[in-house]
Amino acid sequence: MLKLFHHPFSSASRFVRLMLAEHEAKVEMVVERPWERRPDFLALNPAATVPVMVENDGPPIVGPATIMEYVDETRGYALSxxxxxxNHPEARAEMRRLVDWFGHKMQDEVTQYFAMEKLLKLEIPASLGGGAPDNQVLRVARLNVKHHLRYIGWLAGTRNWLAGDRLTFADLAAAAELSVIDYLGEVPWDEDAHAKAWYARVKSRPSFRGLLQDKMPGLPANRIYADLDF
Amino acid sequence: MLKLFHHPFSSASRFVRLMLAEHEAKVEMVVERPWERRPDFLALNPAATVPVMVENDGPPIVGPATIMEYVDETRGYALSxxxxxxNHPEARAEMRRLVDWFGHKMQDEVTQYFAMEKLLKLEIPASLGGGAPDNQVLRVARLNVKHHLRYIGWLAGTRNWLAGDRLTFADLAAAAELSVIDYLGEVPWDEDAHAKAWYARVKSRPSFRGLLQDKMPGLPANRIYADLDF
Structure with missing residues (x-):
């Protein structure tokens, strides 16, 4: 049995939820609020970040890219x-580059700003940095999201899926980032038709259903968030 | 033939140089100054970061973790x-966690600060942010390096190598970070005997020789940098 320590609005956690759903893996979900620095959680991951996954009595599998490799190594064959x-090392390298791009570059330049300012600050106590959003940060995020959407559109317009011919972890990584931003209505979909059409395809997959049901108390999702025909 | 676009004082580049030397791979080295945003380099990696590796006429392999997987997939068998x-997915997960810890967490909290303030600012033109070091940043780095050294010491004291019984990519990743800081004489070696003894073992490997010959014009290495018996 798998156990996943995650947060519903952590894009890295969402990436893992998507990959587990694609593999139809059964998983027990535990919501973790990393800012609480729960001692039992720090013992699993001294970096105090989500996601962390544990299989049976095994050691913690920490972080989205590490979990990705583990899931593929232990369950990938079943998807044939x-x-x-x-399959090929060069194609894997391109996929891993994109997973890193979305999980670090896009996360740092866009998702993290939106998620912290508009979502997490509602949940984090004021003593730990919660409170009103910083509009200056949001302005930067709104500028950066356009560049990232354009890059996704460029990839989607020149390839069948983001990393090549078939759906890979890279599509799930990108969609996980966008899904958090889309909850907030901050993806300028009209600016890139290729990106929008690609996201509609990913969003329609059964693996996406769990994400579309997530709700932040006090902040309902953007009108089109769960709409497959947005 | 492999070609590596790197910078001598980028710890991520050093990690790749170490792994290539461990595999005794022949490689053509190209020094890249990412802040110049050379168009041909941006075409290889739109994130404009080093390291980037190319094999023959293949596509770019971008970033240290992606290069690590590629090198293992294409050359790892030769090391038997x-x-x-x-070998085991769980052990691989622990190793990948540590590679990520050193390459992101330690890089962001320590190495990046020292490298930028004391080394790269000598080389970067003033118009692009070069100039005198920021002492406030250095104070933070000097505080953080102690925590990271202690963590390395804890790992080295409870295991034979950082990720377990044998030398892995995790040791090279950690040593690459420390080597940049050590060039500057900023590793407080006396504070952790386990970490020091472990680093002495890694530093003595033939794969390390190239790093110990690196020189920054105008800033000689710390006295013990190339000393195997420091």
């Missing part, structure tokens, strides 16, 4: 020609 | 029982 990891 | 990637 729908495996989310490409 | 000295392979730098553990």
């Amino acid at each position: 020609d729908r495996r989310l990891m490409p | 029982d000295r392979r730098l990637m553990p």
Whole structure:
């Protein structure tokens, strides 16, 4: 049995939820608020970040990219020609580059800003940095999201899926980032038709359903968030 | 033939140089100054970061963790029982966690500060942010390096190598970070005997020789930098 320590609005956690759903893996979900620095959680991951996954009595598998490799190594074969990891080392390298791009660059330049300012600050106590959003930060995020959407559109317009011919972990990583931003209505979909059409395809997958049901108390999702025909 | 776009004082680049040397791979080295945003380099990696590796006419392999997986997938078998990637998925996960810890957390909290303030600002033109070091940043780095050294010491004191019984990519990743800080004489070695003894073992490996010959014009290495018996 798998156990996932996650936060519903952590894009890295969402990436893992998507990959587990694609593999139809059963998983027990535990919501973790990393800012609480719960001692039992720090013992699993001294970096105090989500996601962390544990299989049975095994050691903690920490972080989205590490979990991705573990899930592929232990379950990828079962997907056979729908495996989310490409077959060739060069194609894998391109996929891993994109997973890193979305999980670090896009996360740092866009998602993290929106998530912290508009979502997490509602939940984090004022003594730990919660409170009103910083509009200056949001302005930067709104500028940066356009560049990232354009890059996704460029990839989607020149390839069948973001990393090549078939759906890979890279699509799930990108969609996880966008899904958090989309909850807030902050994705300028009209600016890139390729990106929008690609996201509609990913969002329609059964693996996406769990994400579309997430709710932040006090902040309902953007009108089109759960709409497959947005 | 492999070609590596790197910077001598980028710890991520050093990590890749170490792994290539461990595999005795022949590689053509190209020094890249990412802040110049050379168009040909941006075409290889739109994130404009080093390291980037190219094999023959293949596509760019971007970033240290992606290069690590590629090197293991294409050359790891040749090392047989000295392979730098553990055999079991759980052990691989622990190793990847540590590579991520050193390459992101330690990099962001320590190495990046020292490298930027004391080394790169000598080379970066003033118009792009070069100039005198910011002492406030250095104070933070000097505080943080102690925590990271202690964590390395804890790992080295409870295991044979950082990720377990044998030398893995995790040791090279950690040593790459420390090597940049050590060039500047900023590692408080006396504070952790386990960490020091472990680093002495890694530093004595033939794969380390190239790093110990690096020189920054105008800023000689710390006295003990190339000393194997420091």
